[in-house]
Amino acid sequence: MAIVGKKFPSVSIDAMSDMGDDLKINVFEEAVNKNSKVLLFWYPKDFTFVCPTELHAFQAALPEFEKRNTIVIGASCDTNEVHFAWLNTPKDNGGIEGVTYPILADTHRHLSNILGILDQEVEYDEEGNEVFTGSNVSFRATYLIDETGKVFHESVNDMPLGRNVKEYLRLIDAYAHVQKHGEVCPANWEEGKEAMNANRTGVAEYLAAN
Numbered sequence: 001m002a003i004v005g006k007k008f009p010s011v012s013i014d015a016m017s018d019m020g021d022d023l024k025i026n027v028f029e030e031a032v033n034k035n036s037k038v039l040l041f042w043y044p045k046d047f048t049f050v051c052p053t054e055l056h057a058f059q060a061a062l063p064e065f066e067k068r069n070t071i072v073i074g075a076s077c078d079t080n081e082v083h084f085a086w087l088n089t090p091k092d093n094g095g096i097e098g099v100t101y102p103i104l105a106d107t108h109r110h111l112s113n114i115l116g117i118l119d120q121e122v123e124y125d126e127e128g129n130e131v132f133t134g135s136n137v138s139f140r141a142t143y144l145i146d147e148t149g150k151v152f153h154e155s156v157n158d159m160p161l162g163r164n165v166k167e168y169l170r171l172i173d174a175y176a177h178v179q180k181h182g183e184v185c186p187a188n189w190e191e192g193k194e195a196m197n198a199n200r201t202g203v204a205e206y207l208a209a210n
Helices: 027-033 050-060 062-067 080-087 110-115 165-181 200-209
Strands: 012-016 022-026 037-042 070-076 103-105 121-124 130-133 140-145 151-157
Touching: 012 080, 022 027, 027 037, 027 070, 027 140, 037 050, 037 165, 050 062, 050 070, 050 165, 062 070, 062 165, 080 103, 140 165, 151 165
Parallel strands: 037 070, 070 103
Antiparallel strands: 012 022, 012 103, 037 140, 121 130, 140 151
16 A cells, blocks of 8 residues: 555554653654654564664665654564664674664554565465464565655565665655655756756757756
């Protein structure tokens, strides 16, 4: 279920801070109340393989997101207790020690169900009873949310495919350019490159120059 162009669901979810504090975070309210963009990224499980590489990659880029007035929030279906244990596991032992942004603990699958990002299929047995298959954890879903709570990007990767953090910085730059200048950003646009007016003349001039 695509939610690009719509308001992100206003739901409060348990979360864990890097200091071990139990939190309640409403992603929509984080964006609106703090007048910030939000990057929310979901990953399948704590203590797995691709996942810690992504959490460390987002941490390494955190100063770049902060320059862009963007809050970073991680999320999975693990509990706060498991998050805290992982946060206290050293990097050289597969842990995420050093990660400082909050991590949602959607243990009851409330928000992930609303977003439709769980690895779950419903089948029926011969007697008509529901049979659930799949891992029942989230895919690698990513949401970029603006200062009004509107989603301006969403993407979902399968479990084995790690994300490119730089692409989200590029998308935030592009959206900020649209917000500020009213122009649109063509393919492969990066900060400092030429954008274009959203009309026939604008696209013709851009294509002629490129």
